[in-house]
Amino acid sequence: MGSPWFRCRPADVVHAHTTGPIGMAGFRMAATWRAPLVVTWHTDLVAYADIYPEIPIGAAWCALRLRLGWSPRDFLQLARPGPVRRKRLINLGQGMFAHMSAVIAPSEKTAAAFHEFTSNGRLPHVAVLPTPVVRNPRGNPVRNGGVVLSVGRATAEKNPELLLRAFALVVRDRPYARLVLLGVRLGRAKLTRRINSLGLPAHVRVLPPVPPEQVTGHYDRATVLAFASTTDTQSLVLAEAEAAGLPAVVADPALASRPGGGPPRFTCEPTPEAFAAALCRMLDDDALRTQVAVDGLTATEAYTPALYLGRLLKLYEAVGK
Numbered sequence: 001m002g003s004p005w006f007r008c009r010p011a012d013v014v015h016a017h018t019t020g021p022i023g024m025a026g027f028r029m030a031a032t033w034r035a036p037l038v039v040t041w042h043t044d045l046v047a048y049a050d051i052y053p054e055i056p057i058g059a060a061w062c063a064l065r066l067r068l069g070w071s072p073r074d075f076l077q078l079a080r081p082g083p084v085r086r087k088r089l090i091n092l093g094q095g096m097f098a099h100m101s102a103v104i105a106p107s108e109k110t111a112a113a114f115h116e117f118t119s120n121g122r123l124p125h126v127a128v129l130p131t132p133v134v135r136n137p138r139g140n141p142v143r144n145g146g147v148v149l150s151v152g153r154a155t156a157e158k159n160p161e162l163l164l165r166a167f168a169l170v171v172r173d174r175p176y177a178r179l180v181l182l183g184v185r186l187g188r189a190k191l192t193r194r195i196n197s198l199g200l201p202a203h204v205r206v207l208p209p210v211p212p213e214q215v216t217g218h219y220d221r222a223t224v225l226a227f228a229s230t231t232d233t234q235s236l237v238l239a240e241a242e243a244a245g246l247p248a249v250v251a252d253p254a255l256a257s258r259p260g261g262g263p264p265r266f267t268c269e270p271t272p273e274a275f276a277a278a279l280c281r282m283l284d285d286d287a288l289r290t291q292v293a294v295d296g297l298t299a300t301e302a303y304t305p306a307l308y309l310g311r312l313l314k315l316y317e318a319v320g321k
Contacts, residue, residue: 011035013316017042019096021056024065027099036101036319039109045087047231051156052083059092062075063225068095072163092119097293101319106131109254127315130259132308133239135300141220141245146177148247148279149222151215151237152229154184154191158252161194162251162270163228168198169276179204179226182218219244223271224289226280227251231271238265242296247289249278267293 010033017040018028031039049055056078062071064098068091069106097103097117102125105111111128160181167179184191184206196203208260210218219225225241225248237257239246242258249266250256251274256264266288268278282289 010318013038015040015316017061019043019045019124021061024062027066027171029094031099031166032261037099038102038315038319039096039100041105041107041114042233044110044113044231044233045273046086046212047094048157049078049089053188054091055277059089063092064093066092066095067097068092079289080289090116090145094119097124102127103313104129104315107255108257109252110233111293112254125315126133127310127311129308129315130234130303131236131239131266132259132303133236133243133300134241134305143281144220145264147180147222148224148226148283149176149218150179151218151228151241152210153181154181154187157229157231159230159251159270160191161227162272162275162283163226164198164200164204165272166228166251166275166279167204167226168200169265169272169285170279171200171203175203177203177283180207180218180222181205181291182215182238183209185209192212215240216244219246222246224249224279225254226279228270228275230254232267242293243300245293245297246294247282249275249282251275258296258299260302262299262302263295265296 013036014026014036016023020169027037045055048117049059060078063075074088077084094117098119103114105114105126105128105193107130108128111126114123114126117123136203150163152158167277170177181204185208188206192208195201225246227235227238227248227250229235230252232255238248238255238303239259247266249268250268251268253269256267258265266282268274
């Protein structure tokens with residue numbers, strides 16, 4: 001006999017963390033029970049549609065479940081990359097937002113993008129509520145000079161092309177520099193070919209995903225984290241690096257704000273030249289690295305899981321009234 005906690009029953013608030021099949025179940029439950037629906041918007045639906053074919057397919061399924069009344073022509077628009085598909089996805093987002101009592105944005109960047117989903121000039125309540133990361137106090141990390149670390153997939157949405165082209169410029173003037181790409185599983189052969197074409201095989205190490213406790217060790221041995229993605233809605237990798245005291249260079253000015261406040265992150269424009277210049281500055285400037293690391297640690301300590309939980313409960317109370 002299953003636990004009573006896992007039986008479906010009317011709820012005071014329904015919280016969906018995905019707009020996929022499980023999330024759609026949350027939409028249906030909220031409508032059936034006439035309960036407020038809270039949705040955390042983790043993924044840039046529009047940006048990912050041009051990278052992952054399952055996004056348009058899933059979008060079509062969601063439109064059916066939400067009964068948006070699309071015609072066959074409307075559904076076919078999801079198969080056409082570019083402005084046509086973008087407009088259709090925006091329409092889907094508007095349909096989703098119309099069902100929400102509140103939407104949680106994991107960053108100021110994500111919240112700012114919600115204006116695309118306004119319907120009749122209105123949005124549900126928007127709460128900026130990033131995911132907290134706990135600092136794990138350890139001994140002094142052994143920072144290896146010249147080690148640039150990237151953590152995560154090497155698929156297109158993470159912008160490995162920008163990172164590799166920028167690092168090729170870094171190596172040109174700093175041949176001692178090394179790049180560690182941690183977490184690569186998909187697209188490894190393509191990535192290796194690109195590394196070879198840029199003349200970087202002696203300077204780049206590609207590693208598969210590892211357990212979380214081993215990721216921390218890589219943070220401790222690196223000099224700087226290179227963050228090249230411009231599609232992430234918050235990036236837990238950035239928060240984890242800051243919690244480990246590792247300074248980061250972020251090629252997305254829209255992610256400058258830290259969850260715990262304080263000075264903005266060290267960002268640059270997403271071009272190879274700007275990214276390379278920012279990485280070189282971080283590698284060369286001891287005082288800058290120290291200050292960015294301290295700012296990150298301070299922000300981590302200011303944004304605790306307890307603070308996150310308190311704000312989430314207040315949101316539940318507000319929509320449940």
